[in-house]
Amino acid sequence: MKEIYSKVREEISIYNLKEYEGKEVIIRGSVHKIREMSSFRFIILRTKEGLIQCVEETDISIVKEGEWIKITGILVKEGEWIKITGILVKEEKQELGYELKVKNIEIVSKPKEQMPIIINKKELNLNLVSKLDNRIVALRHPKEMAIFKLQEGIIRGFKEFMNNAGFTEIKSPKLVSGSAEGGADVFxxxxFEKEVVLAQSPQFYKEIMVGVYERVFEVGAVYRAEKHDTSRHINEYISLDAEMGFIESFEEIMEIEVALLKYIMNFLEENYKNELKLLEITLPQITTIPAYKFSEIKEIVSREYNRPIKDFEDLEPEEEKLIYKYVKEKYGSEFVFVTHYPTTKRPFYAMESKENRNETESFDLLFRGIEITTGGQRIHDYDMLEEKMRKRGMNVEGFESFMALHKYGVPPHGGLGMGLERLLAKLVGLENVKEASLFPRDRNRVRP
Amino acid sequence: MKEIYSKVREEISIYNLKEYEGKEVIIRGSVHKIREMSSFRFIILRTKEGLIQCVEETDISIVKEGEWIKITGILVKEGEWIKITGILVKEEKQELGYELKVKNIEIVSKPKEQMPIIINKKELNLNLVSKLDNRIVALRHPKEMAIFKLQEGIIRGFKEFMNNAGFTEIKSPKLVSGSAEGGADVFxxxxFEKEVVLAQSPQFYKEIMVGVYERVFEVGAVYRAEKHDTSRHINEYISLDAEMGFIESFEEIMEIEVALLKYIMNFLEENYKNELKLLEITLPQITTIPAYKFSEIKEIVSREYNRPIKDFEDLEPEEEKLIYKYVKEKYGSEFVFVTHYPTTKRPFYAMESKENRNETESFDLLFRGIEITTGGQRIHDYDMLEEKMRKRGMNVEGFESFMALHKYGVPPHGGLGMGLERLLAKLVGLENVKEASLFPRDRNRVRP
Structure with missing residues (x-):
């Protein structure tokens, strides 16, 4: 028998070096780049947070590769994983304000082969296919690292906001017996002996849980078997979902989204400074967000840009871009709500407007020209729901649990679902949403 | 155009009523129970946090059902969703220390039918099948609500610990091209045109991401197509996963798990007091956790309880219970590590012990007699990995990305995966792990 104690190895943050000035420290990472000078060499170490310059001095005036071994006793190569012991010294030319004077190096892992791509230049400079084919190592590029730190930041900001606002985190199943969105795009x-599909959204489960905790949220995968391969779609994505009871109108959900987005932007500003700086990101400033009725903004865009309306039931991608242009110029806002979508284009559970049953109490949120959120009020009355399903020719069977929920009662409620990858892509300025997913899935890609 | 402002409706917490004493407040919820007395009635309101007693007084001395309408103007029934406006008054007999004197009631949603089960008694008192068949409303029982608040608490504690310890949160795909654990139990x-399976674990992706962020974690679903239907298994569960680079031995991972469990227990103690109290839970006290080698503990249990060893390669469920009994009696610990599992029983990527290649540098953690964590050091050397796969008759093809990771180098690393539902079940004292999943999936159950 052995007793195991509680212990977590403490590590120095390269963004907090001041207190270690002049002290001996150990820093771990991968040899990102080596630059040999006349009487010293630089080892740029890629740590889990980013790059730090380490300097190894020598008194040998002419140095050939291999000669360094005489100083530390160790010859290191790019791509190796090492532990450096050294003294932290002030160096104002360095972004971190410090560099590490090497005293000793220990190699803990050596690659068998050189990487097939170059990850130690300022930019990765790969086309989309190469970037994704070589994802395993491409993600080691400091800018890629920064992108997915921001992904983490958005998730953390979302959760912290939701927890503070009295929402309970839930985990709903992704193996479900029916399709929530009513479409054919299911996997x-x-x-075993049953037909089961992958959840297209946590909608039903959020609504069930509104009957339990009133305010709930979930960060989870959703699956859409869409065949088209565009820069706006992936087949498995992360949805930031929330649902709330006792709402008086769907505008409450929009108000919450404004508060949420402000919170997330502040959270990133405070906790992900270095990543924002490296990626040269200016976060959108949010005060209020303008909202237009669907029919209204369609007409404005048509008039303003002299463009005939083709699709009266949905926004075309080009229209989304023009709406962005229009709102940006007119109000300086990078976000815009589009409300009252046609009933025909929304799922059966969407609440219709009392004034006009062809419109729903729903909204989309566009960010820099792309829809990142869909939300709205849902029907909570059993009879209303049943009538709408009947009108649509839907079979109530197959929706037993959902119907039961409404039979036994649920408060008026609404919610939203925000696509994590789209938000991240637009925030960073990535052209394709696939670049905002660690390991994107599309029709042709299921690896790595 | 309309401007949408940032706003979140503030709500009173029923656990923080002191500041509202004597004030008029609005509380929302469902009518959990009505008790009619001679000159007043109680409405027990089930809010999103739990129950609060509301009192409606009358000067009518004999009251029949329906008479209450004369006081507030509103007749309410159990199961309805209402908004109560009232004055908060001190009431020492109440657990909350306060009750609400009703001034007005607004009904916002009425059920169409009465619930098929009784949720307003102290205990739910349903067998497992009824409990799960009626999940939608059974979850509204205050004790069920408390159980899944603790689930949230474990997730929050896990994440907070990981973030503090410098781990980066990742989101790995669940649609994958191959099986990580090498088993046949895949969905x-x-x-489209490809064969894809549901991930049995995020193992490969965690290892890839160790090459990026050194320390990573994920809270995500994993899928096991196990045919057996036991009290210990569900087919979709939530795994709390972590992986860490630059470890010197697999004991570091165990040390982190001790620290992690302490953190989670403290987190629950601080943030989920009311739930722990309602469920009468005493959290396990953790100082250190004893660890035994697999072969050692097998022999001890056999000797101590006079039980012949049947399976030399794995622990039987009965043995796990006896190990718990033994360690509890001897050291007072509810947890125990079992280390050095036989190589034959661990996945191909498990690091073998230098001293004995039939054993792995791995561990399980048992809690109250059931395995809740599997962890260990992984092979990081390409040649070692290839040799082991060859010996097992595995085809390196189909593992291209995983092999590439090792080819281009990764630091020594290890990690763990903890089953959320098992930890929760044992913490609460639930007999079946299905009771610790909001919507459990087993061979026969995919609804609700």
Missing amino acids: KINY | KINY
């Missing part, structure tokens, strides 16, 4: 699974 | 998906 089927061979589940 | 297959019809993914």
Whole structure:
């Protein structure tokens, strides 16, 4: 028997070096780049937070590769994983304000082969296919690292906001017996003797849980078997979902989204400074967000840009871009709500407007020209729901649990679902949403 | 155009009523129970946090059902969703220390039918099947609500610990091209023209990301197509996963797990007091956790309880219970590590012990007699990995990305995966792990 104690190895943050000035420290990482000078060499170490310059001095005036071994006793190569012991010294030319004077190096892991791509230049400079084919190592580029730190930041900001606002985190199943969105775009699974599909959204489960905790949220995967391969779609994505009871109108959900986005931007500003700086990101300033009725903004864009309306039931991607242009110029806002979508284009559970049953109490939020959120009020009355399903020719069977929820009662409620990858892509300025997913899935890509 | 402002409706916490004493407040919830007395009635309101007693007084000395309408103007029934306006008054007999004197009631949603189960008694008192069949409303029982608040608490504690310890949160895909654990228990998906399976663990992705952020974690679903239906298994569960680079031995991972569990227990103690109290839970006290080698503890249990060893390669469920009994009696610990599992029983990527290649540098953690964590050091050397795969008759093809990771180098690393539902079940004292999942999936159950 052995007793195991509680212990977490403490590590120095390269963004907090001041207190270690002049002290001996150990820093771990991968050899990102080596630059040999006349009487010293630089080892740029890629730590888990980013790059730090380490300097190894020598008194040998002419140095050939391999000669360094005489100083530390160790010859290091790019791509190796090492532990450097050294003294932290002030160096104003360095972004961190410090560099590490090497005293000793220990190699803990050596690659078998050189990487197939170059990750130690300022930019990765790969086309989309190469970037994704070489994802395993491409993600080691400091800018890629920064992008997915921001992904973490958005998730953390979202959760912290939700927890503070009295929302309870839930975990809903992704193996479900029916399709929430009513579409055909579902992936089927061979589940023992049953037909099961992958959840297209946590909608039903959020609504069930509104009957339990009133305010709930979930960060989870959703699956859409969409066949088209565009810069706006991936087949597995992360949805930031929330649902709330006792709302008086769907505008409450929009108000919450404004508060949420402000919170997330502040959270990133405070906790992800270095990543924002490296990626040269200016976060959008949010005070209020303008909202237009669907029919209204369609007409404005048509008039303003002299463009005939083709699709009266949905926004075309080009229209989304023009709406962005229009609102940006007119109000300086990078975000815009589009409300009252046609009933025909929304799922059966969407609440219709009392004034006009062809419109729904729903909204989309566009950010820099792309829809990042869909939300709205849902029907909570059993009879209303049943009538709407009947009108649509839907079979109530197959929706037993959902119907039961409404039969036994649920408060008026609404919510939203925000696509994590789209928000991240637009924030960073990535052209394709796939670049904002660690390991994107599309029709042709399921690796790595 | 309309401007949408940032706003979140503030709500009173029923656990923080002191500042509202004597004031008029609005409280929302569902009518949990009505008790009619001679000159007043109680409405027990089930809010999103739990129950609060509301009192409606009358000067009518004999009251029949329906008479209350004369006081507030409103007749309420159990199961309805209402908004109560009232004055908060001190009431020492109440657990909360306060009750609400009703001034006005607004009904916002009425059920169409009465619930098929009784949720307003102290205990739910349903067998497992009824409890799960009626999940939608059974979850509204205050004790069920408390159980899944603790689930949230474990997730929050886990994340906070990981963030503090310098781990980066990742989101890995669940649609994958191969099986990480090498078993046959995978769910297959019809993914366009490809064969794709649901991830059995995020193992490969965690290892890839160790090459990026050194320390990573994920809270995500994992899928096991196990045919057996036991009290210990569900087919979709939430895994709390972590992986860490630059470890010197697998004991570092165990040390982190001790620190992690302490943190989670403290987090629950601080933030989920009311739930712990309602469920009468005594959290396990953790100082250190004893660890035994697999072969050692097998022998001890066999000797101590006079039980012949049947399976030399794995622990039987009965043995896990006896190990718990033994360690509890001897050291007072509710947790115990079992280390050095046989190589034959661990996945191909498990690091073998230098001293004995039939054993792995791995561990399980048992809590109250059930395995809740599997962890260990992984092989980081390409040649070692290739040799082991060859010996096992595995085809390196199909593992291209994983092999590439090792080819281009990764630091020594290890990690763990903890089953959320098992930890929660044992913490609460639930007999079946299905009770610790909001919407459990087993061979026969995919609803609700």
